[in-house]
Amino acid sequence: MLQKIWDFCGEVRVNFWLLLLISMNLGIGSYYLKFNYTLFNPLNHLLVQEWVQKIGWENSGQAWWLATLLLLLVFLGVNTLVCALKRLIQLWPFRRQIGLKAFSLRVSPSIVHLCFLAILGGHLISLIVGFNGIMPAKPGNAAGLPGSWKVQVLSQGCQRYPDPGPLSGKIKQCSALMRFEFDGRSEVRELRIMQPVSLGGKTFHLDLARGANPGPELKIIIKEDPGRRFIFWGFAVLIVFMLWYFPQRKST
Amino acid sequence: MLETNSQNDGCKNLFFNDPPEKILDIYAFLDIYVTKNIVILQIIAYKLMTSIVINQGFPVVTGFYAASMIAWLFRRRSVQFAFLGLGCLGHTIFLVNRGGLIGIWSPYALFEESFFLPWCLAALALGLRFFPGKASLAGGLLIPLVAFSVLAFLFPLGVVPPNPKTQTFFSWLFFMLEVVSHACFIAGGVLGLVYLRQEETARLFHSFLVWGFIFYSLAQVVGAYWAYLGWATPLHWSTRHLQSAALWCFYAALLHLRYLPVWNLRTEARFSLVGLALILLYAYLGPLTETNRPPRIGG
Numbered sequence: 416m417l418q419k420i421w422d423f424c425g426e427v428r429v430n431f432w433l434l435l436l437i438s439m440n441l442g443i444g445s446y447y448l449k450f451n452y453t454l455f456n457p458l459n460h461l462l463v464q465e466w467v468q469k470i471g472w473e474n475s476g477q478a479w480w481l482a483t484l485l486l487l488l489v490f491l492g493v494n495t496l497v498c499a500l501k502r503l504i505q506l507w508p509f510r511r512q513i514g515l516k517a518f519s520l521r522v523s524p525s526i527v528h529l530c531f532l533a534i535l536g537g538h539l540i541s542l543i544v545g546f547n548g549i550m551p552a553k554p555g556n557a558a559g560l561p562g563s564w565k566v567q568v569l570s571q572g573c574q575r576y577p578d579p580g581p582l583s584g585k586i587k588q589c590s591a592l593m594r595f596e597f598d599g600r601s602e603v604r605e606l607r608i609m610q611p612v613s614l615g616g617k618t619f620h621l622d623l624a625r626g627a628n629p630g631p632e633l634k635i636i637i638k639e640d641p642g643r644r645f646i647f648w649g650f651a652v653l654i655v656f657m658l659w660y661f662p663q664r665k666s667t
Numbered sequence: 668m669l670e671t672n673s674q675n676d677g678c679k680n681l682f683f684n685d686p687p688e689k690i691l692d693i694y695a696f697l698d699i700y701v702t703k704n705i706v707i708l709q710i711i712a713y714k715l716m717t718s719i720v721i722n723q724g725f726p727v728v729t730g731f732y733a734a735s736m737i738a739w740l741f742r743r744r745s746v747q748f749a750f751l752g753l754g755c756l757g758h759t760i761f762l763v764n765r766g767g768l769i770g771i772w773s774p775y776a777l778f779e780e781s782f783f784l785p786w787c788l789a790a791l792a793l794g795l796r797f798f799p800g801k802a803s804l805a806g807g808l809l810i811p812l813v814a815f816s817v818l819a820f821l822f823p824l825g826v827v828p829p830n831p832k833t834q835t836f837f838s839w840l841f842f843m844l845e846v847v848s849h850a851c852f853i854a855g856g857v858l859g860l861v862y863l864r865q866e867e868t869a870r871l872f873h874s875f876l877v878w879g880f881i882f883y884s885l886a887q888v889v890g891a892y893w894a895y896l897g898w899a900t901p902l903h904w905s906t907r908h909l910q911s912a913a914l915w916c917f918y919a920a921l922l923h924l925r926y927l928p929v930w931n932l933r934t935e936a937r938f939s940l941v942g943l944a945l946i947l948l949y950a951y952l953g954p955l956t957e958t959n960r961p962p963r964i965g966g
Contacts, residue, residue: 427926434920441913442945449906458904538902581770581964588831608831609896620899623831636899646901650888657884661877 425497433491440487444480451477460549460636463542492535499528523660530653537645545639552591552621552633560637565596566619569603573631589633591621606635616641724761725782725824728754729816732789736813739806747806748796755789762786768826769964774839775829780846780950781822787850788812791875804869807861811853821955825963837893844886845911849946851879852918856943859936870932876939880918887915910949917945 423429448455454474458466471478502525510518550558550566557567571591576582590607597615604612606621613619617639624634731754738747766777777783792808795801832838858872890911891901902908921938924930 427923431920431923431927434916434923438913438916438920441909441916442949445906445909445913445949448904448909455904459898459900541900541902582828585828586831588834609835611896611899618899620897622898638899640900643895643901646891647888647895650884650891654881654885654888657881661881 421497424493425501426494427498430491430494430498433487433494437484437487437491440480440484444484447477447480454478460547462545462547488535488539492532495528495532495535499525499532520660520663523656526656527653527660530649530656533645533649534653537642537649540642540645541640542642544641546617546637547639548637550635550637551624552635560617563597564615564617566635566637567594567596568592568635569594571633573633586623586631589621589623589631591633591635593619593635595619724757724764725816725819728757728761729813729819731757732785732809732813732816736806736809739809744802747809748793751789751793751805751809755786755793758786758789765826769828771829773826773829775833775842776826778839778842778846779826780842780849780954781819783843783846784850784853785812785816785819787847788815788853791850791854798871801868801871804858804861804866804871807857807869808854811857815853818951823963825965827961828964832897835893835896837889837896841886841890841893844882844889848879848882848886849950851875851882852939852942852946855879856939856946859939862936863933872936872939873932876918876921876935876942880922883915883918887911906953910953914942914945914949917942 454470454477457470461469467478471481503522506518506521506525513521546561548558548560550556550568552568552571554568554570557565559565569592571589573589574587576585576587578584588607590605592603592605593612595602595604595612595614602614604614606612606619608621608623611618611620617637620636620638622634622636624632731750735747735750735754738744738750762777762782765779765782766772766774768776788808789812792805792812795805795808827833852875855872855875858869858875862869862872894903894908895901902912921935921942924935924938
């Protein structure tokens with residue numbers, strides 16, 4: 416029985432259909448997002464369980480695709496792991512016989528699959544673990560964060576394109592000077608758009624907010640995301656092995 | 668067009684409304700206005716460039732591509748590649764000019780899908796000329812090339828002005844890689860169709876799909892990092908991100924097809940056509956039906 420389950424979980428046919436179903440599920444979900452912006456946008460600032468509790472549960476008719484997506488992704492994760500392990504177990508005894516280069520080429524798809532697994536796992540961690548917070552970047556504004564953190568906005572401002580010119584008056588860059596107090600330390604750092612500050616496991620991003628006032632309003636996104644490292648490293652190694660494998664695939 | 672201001676309007680009246688016979692000495696004219704206000708001349712140059720290169724340039728380029736396609740239909744291969752080369756050259760000049768359209772260099776304007784995708788298809792078709800025994804396949808790519816060039820007329824010529832989030836290396840690298848991968852997928856789909864019509868040399872379509880997938884994966888890495896820096900998350904819950912993930916999963920499934928017992932190249936060719944439809948749906952139909960478009964400069 417266990418052998419049958421193991422074999423089924425590691426079948427390429429299952430993998431193919433799962434990927435196709437996930438693609439369809441994501442496509443359908445994208446249109447739910449498009450036409451229900453206010454419903455799904457909070458997913459970007461809340462952990463998924465918080466979103467389900469506060470919003471999703473009451474709107475389950477609109478959010479079914481998210482549940483099926485997560486379920487299919489879990490199945491895909493299991494399938495990918497079993498596929499990769501089966502292939503590695505199969506190839507391992509031949510590692511000396513076929514030589515290092517040929518062996519590394521043949522295990523490349525399994526490594527690519529394991530990297531994909533790391534990316535999936537990273538996304539799952541990002542969705543359910545960590546901390547998300549937003550605070551307006553107004554001078555004097557202060558906030559306490561979990562773990563006896565205190566952050567305060569000292570000053571902020573935006574630089575605009577010169578006048579006259581085709582872009583006159585448009586925002587070029589914004590910055591905010593912040594004081595961070597944590598673990599008995601106090602640091603003053605400058606945040607700029609696209610240049611976040613990383614401190615004590617948290618990252619602080621400066622962003623433009625959609626405010627009611629005509630002038631630019633700034634916000635600070637505070638994030639603790641343990642999954643992001645898995646995502647970036649998984650992607651980087653995946654690309655390296657894909658570039659190594661595909662051009663040489665015919666020779667194997 | 669360019670946002671108007673009082674200087675700009677004055678300059679427009681002076682240059683375009685005054686009859687040419689009134690300007691007796693062009694050098695004196697230039698001397699006066701260069702010394703008085705060099706910005707005015709820059710704006711004149713900008714307006715001229717906009718009207719000539721941007722408004723007239725792309726129809727000419729499309730004309731070259733159409734001529735290349737007609738030559739292919741009449742089996743005049745040397746004429747076909749001559750027109751294709753001319754079109755590609757003109758298109759390159761058009762794109763470079765578009766990059767500088769708003770007065771500062773904007774790679775985003777260069778790599779915007781509506782105008783950069785046809786260039787990628789033209790480059791791929793031209794590239795096939797140099798593959799032994801594959802030159803005949805270039806003709807197949809001319810049909811989508813002309814179709815996407817014509818489709819570009821539905822998109823605004825103007826450029827989305829840069830904002831603090833797009834002024835980064837990751838932003839334009841992402842757009843460039845994404846469009847290159849779309850071009851590879853489209854080429855793969857079209858050559859897949861050629862293969863289905865019993866053209867054995869079109870087996871090459873699989874290579875296009877593989878390279879498309881590699882470029883698309885690279886685009887996803889760069890895009891995820893860009894999103895993390897700008898929006899604090901590698902995956903933003905938005906239509907754009909979900910459709911990108913849907914396309915990636917579809918092509919990942921397609922590449923797994925060959926490991927199935929029922930696989931043959933014809934099945935893969937049929938799937939590549941579905942991919943083509945998905946690209947049209949996600950990358951073209953979406954932006955074309957978008958009502959909340961960002962304001963543009965230059966038309």
